[in-house]
Amino acid sequence: xxxxxxxxxxxxxxxxxxxxxxxxxxxxxxxxxxxxxxxxxxxxxxxxxxxxxxxxxxxxxxxxxxxxxxxxxxxxxxxxxxxxxxxxxxxxxxxxxxxxxxxxxxxxxxxxxxxx
Ligand code: DGP
Numbered sequence: 001x002x003x004x005x006x007x008x009x010x011x012x013x014x015x016x017x018x019x020x021x022x023x024x025x026x027x028x029x030x031x032x033x034x035x036x037x038x039x040x041x042x043x044x045x046x047x048x049x050x051x052x053x054x055x056x057x058x059x060x061x062x063x064x065x066x067x068x069x070x071x072x073x074x075x076x077x078x079x080x081x082x083x084x085x086x087x088x089x090x091x092x093x094x095x096x097x098x099x100x101x102x103x104x105x106x107x108x109x110x111x112x113x114x115x116x
Pocket of ligand 1: 006017018029030031032033041087088094095096097098
């Protein structure tokens with residue numbers, strides 16, 4: 001069953017978030033618990049719980065995640081220094097919110113890709 005998460009409320013502006021970008025397909029906002037100077041989440045406006053739920057018809061919105069990530073990286077001044085994009089999936093992947101989201105992290109030298 002597909003259940004809405006807090007991210008749907010952020011998209012609908014029912015709860016506050018520091019939104020840095022939005023269009024008809026995706027919304028991007030600053031993570032509430034930033035792990036780096038820039039830590040922004042980019043999410044499809046459509047509820048896709050996990051990567052496992054991705055369908056061929058989602059290609060446009062998923063491509064938009066990358067287009068917006070590149071735009072945000074420029075705006076945040078981290079495009080040249082570099083950054084990391086992360087999409088967690090399910091328990092072993094560390095996913096906490098079941099509304100697919102891309103993390104964009106940068107603004108400092110990031111540690112090894114996996115800490116454990
Ligand atoms: P993940 O572990 O990949 O599911 O990451 C979920 C992220 O969502 C985590 O870094 C914290 C962030 N987050 C959770 N709830 C909220 C919220 O209400 N507002 C914002 N801005 N971020 C949230």
